[in-house]
Amino acid sequence: MLRRHVLKSTALAFAASLVLTPAAHAQNPTLKIGFVGVTSGPAAAWGISNQRSLETRAAWLNELGGVQIGDTTYDIQIVAFDDQKDPKRAIAGMERMAQEGVHYVVGPNVDDGAAAVRPVAEQNGIIYFPYAFPKELYVAPASNAILGMVANYQSGPAIYKYLMDNKGVQKVAFVAANESDPLSQRDSGIEAAKALGLEVVSDKVTYQVDTTDFTPVLLPVLQAQPDLLVLSGVSPANAPQLIRSARELGYEGLISTETAQDASVLAEGAGDLAEGFISVGGASTPELASDTMREFVDRYTKMFGEYNDESNTKVYALEYIIETLKANPAAIDDVEAFKTTIDTFEAPNPFMVGDAKLRYVGQSSFGQKRQIAVPLVVNEYRGGKFETLFVAEVD
Amino acid sequence: MEQIIANGLYLGAQYALIALGLTLIFSLMNVLNFAHGQMYVFGGFVCYTVVAQLGMPFILGLVASALVLGVMGALIERFLFRPVIRRSKRDESTMLLAAGIAFFLDAVILLLFGEKQRGVPKIVNGVFNWDFRLIMPYDRILIGVLAIALIAGFILFMQYSKAGRAMRALAQDRMAAQLMGVDVDRYSMIGFAMGAMLAGLVGALLVTITGVNLGMGGPTSVKAFLMIMIGGASVISGAIAGGFILGMMESVGLSVLSSYGDVTYLVIFATLMVFLAIRPQGLMGKPWG
Known part of the structure; x- marks a missing residue:
């Protein structure tokens, strides 16, 4: 009798756990964001800093309970693909994103990869954020690529x-x-x-x-x-x-x-000989970084052991995607709605101090807004770290 | 001109050392070790960890790289190549295995050491400057001298030690060496370990100059194969000659052809194609293998 009672209780507890667990953990629907870029070979640092920035920010947002877009709260899932800096692989990566129903992809990291994926992105309704500079990617009739950095x-x-x-x-x-x-x-x-x-x-x-x-x-x-x-x-x-x-x-x-460069790499590879070296950075120099940016750096460092200064710029792409979707929830599976939102979109920039805004730019370079506004921070390497030489804006 | 020659000699010394390990493994086991470049990178990262992360002297970094790669080479030979060679008579089997090891090591390097370029502080400061006709940093001179000393040490070891003689006998005729009582398995393992150790040593030497990163393995292997094709596969003197010839061609090409863009390697490859058409066995190789 006792044995039967124990078995019954155990079965009930198990059934209850199955029923109640999703409610307890509040499983949200998933919003997939893609990454197609180089995470192996000599240029791996470019893509890995992208992927890790995405994963750090996504984990952080999920930990906060997800992202509310319209009436639905989503957990962010990053779907990553290493294109090995090979245009053929980049095409395969973008095709995989299409198969997975991903509409927003960060990458590729290089010119030929970004050019190669254009037909796949346009045919499958994918907006992508390349870190590549050819103007034809951003000038009409092209409309699905949004430059993720300053050219x-x-x-x-x-x-x-x-x-x-x-x-x-x-x-x-x-x-x-x-x-x-x-x-x-x-x-x-x-x-x-x-x-x-x-x-x-x-x-x-x-x-x-x-x-x-x-x-x-x-x-x-x-x-x-x-x-x-x-x-x-x-x-x-x-x-x-x-x-x-x-x-x-x-x-x-x-x-x-x-x-963009990394101060620790310069320190190890060139030491004092790198003094005065001028490069383009992102928004997390001490003068510009907000508390959110500082927390991002801490979380990235905890997740992956070491921060990469290139992520100062690469932290932005996911934020732009999410905030634009928040501004127009219809864009979640309709990139045309996303494109119409670009022209008027504006949201607070969480990574910079002051009243900096997230907004799309590129009108003067491309004739249409197909670039995210990241501050043009020009750095000088001094004493093992970057110091801001000057800051400018792009449009 | 002095600068071009000095650059060529410096490049040649490091290239020759890279090629030596590859040709040793090829001559002993008839294995094209596509993972040689990854072993070089691994050696560089081991040295970086010991010197830059643990703050130990550079010489300890060199020793650690040699030991780690030596052990790695021995284990790879014992547990991967030896069973495959025993079970398969096809050359493709070992080639595929070597390629697989290269990919595996790439993944291990990414996991253990990350994606960033790494380097250790200069081991000697200062630059030798002969009236701006010849400029050479002292650390490059030191690394060049160390590379040449290692090459000389390797030659002496192969020439006069019992293990060296056994390995040369194996390289000449495996069957005859076995009949004469040479322990083929043992010396194959020692040879592979030495080849890997040489790769690790070059990686450790060069991490002070060029640094090291995840992606250097493949191109390093390609250059090493280029050198042994020039000098003649499975001939130690050929590998050394191939290394110095490639180093000198690169130095001259980069200086003389600079105004035409990056055509140096185009010219080197074109020259190599013509050369191999005339002399397929390389400078010092034998036509029969």
Whole structure:
């Protein structure tokens, strides 16, 4: 009798747990956000910082109970795909997103990948946020891509102008990896420099991404004696080595890039030789970061062991997607509704101090708002960390 | 010109050391070790962990890299290559296994050491500057000298030690060596461990100069294969010659052809194709294998 009672109680408890558990944990429907980008190989740092930013912010929002869009509260699920910096893989990744019913995708990280996925995104009603600069992705008739950062043709002229006015730069040299992104960034940088009246003294030298000794690469560049050496589209892996080789060859001029870098990587790879190196950063320099940004950095560090400064910019994409969906819940499975919301969308920027706003920009560069507004923060590396040199806005 | 030669010699010394480990494994076991570049990267990360994370002297980082990679190489030979070679007569089996190990090591490196570029502080400060005709940082000179010393040590070991003689006998004729009492399994394992150890040592040496990152493995393997194709597969002197030739070609190409864009490796590959069409066994290889 007792045994039967125990069995009955156990069965009841088990059944009750099955019924009550979902209510207790308040299971929300899931909103899938995709990521297609490079998380392996030499450029892995770019994509991994993207993916980890998404995962950190999604976990945080889910912990807070999810995101309310319209009348429904959703848990955010990140669906990630490593495209290995290969356009064919990027297409496969975007096709997978379509199969999974994902309408909003962050990435790809590079030009050819972003260009390759365009037909898949447009045919399957996907809005994607590339970290790639070709204007044809954002200029009509293209309409599904939204640039996730500041392009080099926007930051480059601002940096060159600042250095002309404040540091007396007159002669500039460009060096780039022999890949589509760095080469296109070099070409637009040359164009911008010439437009400002700078003398371009070297613009042909390129290098393989797997170069292990940059001394022979930089030798002919530095013989042209530039005031400013621009490392076009340089990856965080190559930047410290290039800086180190340039300084060891006796170069005393300025060095800059229009890509985001990581202070710890510069400190380890180039040490004091990186002093004064100018790069483009995000919104979490001490002067600009809000408490939310600081908490994001803490959570990221706890989740993954180490923060990546590139995430200062990459934290934004998910926030824009969610806030735009909140502004127009119909956009949750209708990207056309999302596009109509872009023009008027505005929301508080949680990652910056003051009354900064999240809004879409790009009107002057692309003729339509197809870029998220992240502050153009130009950093200078000093004493192992970045210091803000100047801040500008893009439109 | 002095600078170009110095750059070529420095590059050649590091390349030769990379190629030595690969050619040793190939000559002993007829295995194309596609994971050689990943072993190099692993060695770099071990050195980084010991020196930059644990704050220990660089020499300990070198020793740790050599030991870790040596043990890794021995285990890979004992538990992966040996059973496969025993059960399969097809060369593709070991090639696929090597490729699989390369992917596996890539994943392990990402998990253990992360995605970022890593480096250790300069081990020697200062730059040698000969009237701006020849500029070479002292740490590069030191690494170049260490690389050459390691190459010399390796040659002496192979020439005069019992293990070295046994491995050379194995490389020349596996069956004859076995009949003469050479323990094939033992020396294959030692050879593989030495090859991996050399990869780890170069990784550790270069982490002070070039740093190390997850993606360096594949391109390093490609360059190593290039060197042994130039010098002649399974010939130690060929690997050294291949390394120095590639280093010099790269240095000259990057200086002389810089105004034409990044055509140096295009020219190197085109030259190699012509060269291999004329001499497929490489500079010092034998046409019969």
